[in-house]
Amino acid sequence: MKKFSLLIVAMMLLLSACGNASSNKGNGGNSVASVEQGTEGNKEQQTSGKEKPVELSFYFPVAVGGPITGFIDKLAADFHQENPSITVKPVYAGSYQDTMTKVVTAVQGGNSPDLAVLLSTELYSLLEMNALEELTPRFSQDYFNGFYEAFMSNTKSGDQVWSVPFQRSTIVMYYNKDLFKAANLDPEKAPANWDELRDYAEKLTVKDGSGAVSQWGLEIPSTGYQYWMLQALSLQSGTNIVSNDGTEVYFNKPEVKEALQFYVDLGRKDKVMPEGVLEWATVPSDFISGKTAMMFHTTGNLSKVKSDAKFDFGVSYLPANKNYGSPTGGGNLYVFKDIPEERKAAALKFIEFLTEPERVAQWSIDTGYVGTTKAAYDTELLKNYVAGFPQAAVARDQMEYASSELSTYQNGQVTKLFNDNIQSALLGEISPDEALEKSQQQADEILKKYGK
Template identity: 75%
Template sequence: MKKVMMTLLSASMLLTACGQSQSAKPAAAPAQSTAPAATQETAKADKPVELQFYFPVAVGGPITKLIDKLADDFHKDNPAITVKPVYGGSYQDTMTKVATAVQGGNSPDVAVLLSTDLYSLISMNAIEDLTPRFSKEYFNGFYEAFMGNTKSGDTVWSVPFQRSTIVMYYNKDLFKKAGLDPEKAPSSWSELKEAASKLTVKDGSGKVTQWGIEIPSTGYQYWMLQAMSLESGTNIASGDGKQVFFNKPEVQEALQFYSDLGRKDRVMPEGALEWATVPSDFISGKTAMMYHTTGNLTKVKTDAKFDFGVAFLPANKKYGSPTGGGNLYVFKNIPEERKQAAVKFIEFLTKPERVAQWSIDTGYVGTTKASYETDLLKNYIKDFPQAAVARDQLQYADSELSTFQNGQVTKLFNDNIQAALLGKMSPQEALEKSQQQADAILKSFQ
């Protein structure tokens, strides 16, 4: 936990050092480029072009092998362009490396970074305005739920790539053993608590040998809480990166529910539940249900030795989940020929067949509507209907928390959420403190 949070803080400090704006307005969009749209052929390079492609590895599975193959396949189609992947570790570690590179005048050409890094990158004046680089038809091909974290106003700054929502995984075999219907996942908070109670198993000494539910509480606890807040009727931030709504009653209700699962209802382990450990606990049978990114779907499918289901997150007042995951960014301070090559690479990565295959290989949601019209995904979903759940949940999805000084805001919010989950603060105290701290950081952007 400390490592993740220190990384976030380091990234935030680096972003400030890179000259983040203290203005209330995002950096002005650059003048309209005369570069061709995505539907037109980009200019051919007179000499070979090499692209530095920063990429995080945030979930299980052979992601590096998949990216290496995509880079090789692109080079075969475009012999004058070579893509060199640079694997940065976690999203936070990759952002830190990118910020360092930008500060040192050695900006990458293209990178996959969190969609929520948008305003931090705008403040750094680090990324290219992609609005004139692609056609409107191209952007309209993506699911609208994924476009919220790509834009500031009408300016498009990135392209959805490995995108996700949070879904609920459940062990059908353990449901049967507990006398629950294996084809009916809990659809409400009350049903979740009832099922989790039946699925929590103790030995003769009273020690828990199987938990009913696990929800991560390190790294991305703000994301989990945001889902519960949406289910309670509100999002936790404005769409312009300038305001947060951490202390709303609906958010307090959500954090109380989150905390009670472990501290009061005793159906989830108390203390910190590591992001990477929860899927392992689910696969090994230590927990019967888990909340996690759909980006781990393929890993669960490959490694689980039992029948499992995937479902929408249970509703409170309604269904809801924030989107998540990474977007493709092109950097500003690189030569024009590399910008054009980067755009061509993005076009390559977002062709329907490749989006479909990436979804199958990883578990991430296919980002384009056209990808679900391919025979690849149609046949995959026919045999494995769990793969359609995250896509279907998009109708209830909203944008993920993204603000100016996002690293600092997310860190303080994560710290205070965890303090509430550990019983060091009440949910109300944690959220009031979070609101005050975030307001102080965002004041200069109002």
Template identity: 75%
Template structure:
């Protein structure tokens, strides 16, 4: 997936572009926003090649731009009459802003990777193509069902899972050993998490914390983290049709209290703001022994960490659980039919088992199809690096990510209120009641 806090100016821009006054938070960005055409020239034919503009964000660390450039080039080798031109939009939200502006200007890209949760915003804009008749039922059936939830509105499929994720727990095995904990037994529930985090929180002689037990990001995607805790407590926070949220249910209150207490009461996590982009850096540098983060950072941690680390499913409360996350492939409605067909062909190319397997290996994102995990490539990778199987195994406990009509506004207000709790400015109950009322005021017009 997936993620960092947007500036107010970026939020305002996306609100204008989408016809909203707020926006979902952004992800850390890398790469240039300039077009990066495929390096392979199409073979000369009597027909003019079809050119596809492919908008793409970079949401986690790693060589994503190079990987996409190579995929585009490889596709053109196989399809010399189609040239794919990747255009890097920055973060997910920067990319969504640019796409929305282009759609309003009747100059939409041909296809794009955007958050799966952007679905209802794109439907409000009448921007995207119905993909249900473009692919077979067997094709869609090859994806993990947990990832298909955020592709649909009713029975209509509007996007294809691509760089998808869940939240997992990373832990430093060396620091576990040093603290007298079994490095092969990460916490399996909230009680064990608090106990381990307490032993892993280290202070110097002056009482200053030099190593934290756990870090859970609290900017950009705090709603995602709270949603995971809520699923573990027994409820999701959103309906399947994007028209209802359940922010003030008792299970969500229990979860937000736990989230806040880790820093403010238990003192095993820093109080206040924990930036989405810096938590992985804290983990890699040894400033925290455990972290909750997207599996999309798995390859970066594997590459950069100078210690033995483990990956585990998120600790359970009443059960295990995580929302899915990340980006899907969308085809845009207001483009010529020949480009729609070419875009579908490119999507089919990207989602073959071997390419899904390689993409998972190269990035850390979860392989989106069952067939990818049957390839020798991914089987051998998991055999040597079993941490790569954790996110896939957690899919059986996963559910849809928060996605609603006016999603930008709903997510922003919820994030703001969660942040107020983590900063000690509002009680969990007041924050959730306020969030529910604000969201209901926004969504009531879509329930008619």
């Protein structure tokens, strides 16, 4: 009996050893079976709701009219519904400038957000801080190719991609068709060039009995983004004002001088636009209230004008000088470097969610920003919207003539000095030539250490 028992034990040990050997052979090293087993385990975690929760801080600005915060909150909630383990916490941080200041403070304090919407032009400043996660290896080339190239130009340094286009824009011209009719102008024909713009604006400027202007022909804002408006006029005259690598500016080129002289003359000489300072946020309100018949402004205000204007209005390309032209504008999505890998992965997933065609289409409809991808305009959603509201297609079509926005190293300093000098010219404190020569000298001094 004792021998029989020992025999049974020996057989059991032999069977166990064979089983272990077979198991080790099937799952050894980094085998497919091992990976699949891990994947199945992850699936089981996801299915059972036990995946480790991730919370993302998402800083964003508001630079246009409309309930943007509500739209962002809804996007975050919809994403969480699809991805229960990831919670996106939107943080409204004020204007673009306010948001950049808060991001810089957080990064320098070792507590950077996970992702943020910042101006596409902040790229070189953020690179100099070593704050960004490079996105080139994180997405496929096909994914990047889906965006309009003019928008992608402000995402790159060389061949490296550092951000993804999100709430992007160009400058367009809005015009009041009712006031065109009252001035015996064709309401379906916007001014196509600078001469027509000046002529139309003169006919649309109305004075009351005392000689005071009760309605302006044109308003072009001159605070916050005056460099952007001048850049548009410079592109129309045949030149951009910045190199592709952020190390040089061309503020004193003859074409830029021609552009600034035209900008100044509209108010000071032609008297078809208010002299001096025109606040960025006031110009759309003036247009909606009928105080101006035409305005240059971001397409990001299209939905607000559509909802608030009590008159028929048109949207057109910016009038040409030598050619059509507008810089792109608006914000990109950035992911920050000094965060854990699981939060980077979650942030990338949120970016993919935000840039799906249907979502890009809805964002464009809700806000007026240009749909950033070609696929968005192939959706039935945006096709139907454009068919019923053709004004929504103008900014997209003008992309053919769009160029990258002013973006340099030390971009905040360069932009501020340029804005200040442009404003001095608009106020009549210095001549356009002086403003641009001064801007060039100051910018060259700032950028000399970045030159080749």
